[in-house]
Amino acid sequence: KYFLYFFLQNQQSFLVWVHFSPPQKYISSSGELGPADVYSARVDIEVDSPGPSHVIQSVALRARSGTPRFYLLINLFDYLFACCHLFTTWISTAKQTLPLKNAGNIDVLLRLKVPDHDCFTVKPEELILKAGEEKGVVVSFTAQDTQKFRESMLTILVLPSGPQYEVMLKGEMVQGVSGKVVSPPAVLSQAEVPPILSNKQFMAWGGVTLGRAVQQKLVLRNNSPTTSQQLRLLIRGQDQDCFQLQSSFGPDERLTHNRELSIKPKEDVTVHLLFAPTRVASMLAKLEIKQSAARASQPGVKFTIPLSGYGGTSNVILEELRKRSDGYVATLSGVQAGRVSKLCVCVRNTGSRAAFVKAVPYSSLQNRAVMDSAIMSLSPSQFVLKERTQEQVLCQSGAALLATVCLFCGDEVSRQQFRKSVAVLI
Structure with a gap:
């Protein structure tokens, strides 16, 4: 119990602020989240008098404490540029919708901001995401001068005090007819690129104790509304033996370096990867995500997600x-x-x-x-x-x-x- 005493004269009022600070709680970055913690309390208002006191009014207090966890799903084709890459002609506007999902257990208020308002804009600038909800934010790029390349940073701040996420934005002016959609200047046309979204452009484990294995998750989405996607996942690189795909759990757990995957339209699939270092050193590999081709003459499109970690930890x-x-x-x-x-x-x-x-x-x-x-x-x-x-x-x-x-x-x-x-x- 906490007691506060105030002396009030006739027609006098005052304001009392009640601050809530939840206890610190360790949560693994890749672990499962349970329901949000709920805390309850009550403020009793009494008149301080020599005789027996009684409560003249009570105010119930209730607070929820949880963890926001975001998936910013970007097309894997854009990860070839390690950013959100927009193409447009002069005085035309290119737009891209970034799906933003709150995979945490508490509602959050987000503030989105792009410092370069002349060329890049983002809408909406504030967004409420409920637990488990997904909404899209639209990033626009308009080329307004002769400068061919422009860069900026999209910041996503969890109000009121963080954390903050950042997404690199790149805009490029290409040759085309004003008012028409311009495809990226790549070997493949946009129609040939499978609409696969991912919540990560790289995966870093940091330090892991020798003899232990640490799991991380990667979310892939087939953004096509009608077509299923057949994918082949393969781990390659100089330290590929330290990274493995976990395709099943329990007593029949399977760890492999390659895996076939079928994703239905608009479906999310979670890919589990394990890092088990074998020596005290930095280790690098890459996860290749390749579209399974229908014919040998069509090799398909290959995406790459870098993997990194190091063996040993300080204690x-x-x-x-x-x-x-x-x-x-x-x-x-x-x-x-x-x-x-x-x-x-x-x-x-x-x-x-x-x-x-x-x-x-x-x-x-x-x-x-x-x-x-x-x-x-x-x-x-x-x-x-x-x-x-x-x-x-x-x-x-x-x-x-x-x-x-x-x-x-x-x-x-x-x-x-x-x-x-x-x-x-x-």
């Missing part, structure tokens, strides 16, 4: 500290006014890959309020912890304030690869 632990269910407890002894207290914490990496560790002291973890460095300092505050090594972190404090020190850690090899990629883009 950072704290030694010689009292462990609790929500973390560790350390005691700074001998805290006195004008005296600096010190505590050394041993951080060890028991994993098989280097980790990057950053330590941050918070005066209020709930509000993410960082403690003033004049009150508490950490040395070192960030460092690289190689596999099978340890590091001593010195905590110094000159005040008897309770603090929470959070150690954020991640894979160091991936961090360096990300920094190199960002440097190339800049």
Whole structure:
């Protein structure tokens, strides 16, 4: 129970805000989602008096907490360009509808925005997606000058505070008759390209412990309203033995590198892929999705989805500290006014890959309020912890304030690869 007291004069009113913060809950990115969690409470309004108090009014409170999970289905032909690719002639408009599906367990409000309003537009700009619902957003490109290629970014923000998704947009002006639909300048005509949609343009597993296998899902849709599609799935590449297709489950589980697939009109099919690394290294392969040809003279259309992952993970632990269910407890002894207290914490990496560790002291973890460095300092505050090594972190404090020190850690090899990629883009 929580009590709030207010003193009101005649004809005076006030506003009370009730904030809801659900407990943190770990959910696997590829795991099944159950129903949304429902929380209930009540606000009782009483008159504070010397005698017995009674409730003059009650306000019921109810909140739902869930997970939004989106499938942005884009034609696999567009994945040859790794984006949503639109073609048009000068002063003409090309449009493409992107199916957006909420595969989560809670309704969400989305805000869609394209910064380059001169050439690219998106409608609608705000969208409500109920759990399990699918709606289409229309992206338009109009070539208004002599510049042949234009690029922009479609951002999809889950209100009010994220997460945010991004889709690269590319527009190209081609030769054609104004007002007529222009096909992409490819070897195949648009009519020969099977209308297969996918929710992913690449699949990345990150680090997986040796001896374990991690599953991810890929959703394919036959967007044709009348024609079934016969597809052949094949895993190729230098590390193809580490990636497998899972075609059945239970005691009769089958793991293969190829699979035949038949998708009915407007049907969604989930493809399960497993990554089981065999060594501590980065591993690459590709999933080829090929249309089964009716005749040998027609080889069909082949789509490619890159697969990546690496073997081994870092595992950072704290030694010689009292462990609790929500973390560790350390005691700074001998805290006195004008005296600096010190505590050394041993951080060890028991994993098989280097980790990057950053330590941050918070005066209020709930509000993410960082403690003033004049009150508490950490040395070192960030460092690289190689596999099978340890590091001593010195905590110094000159005040008897309770603090929470959070150690954020991640894979160091991936961090360096990300920094190199960002440097190339800049």
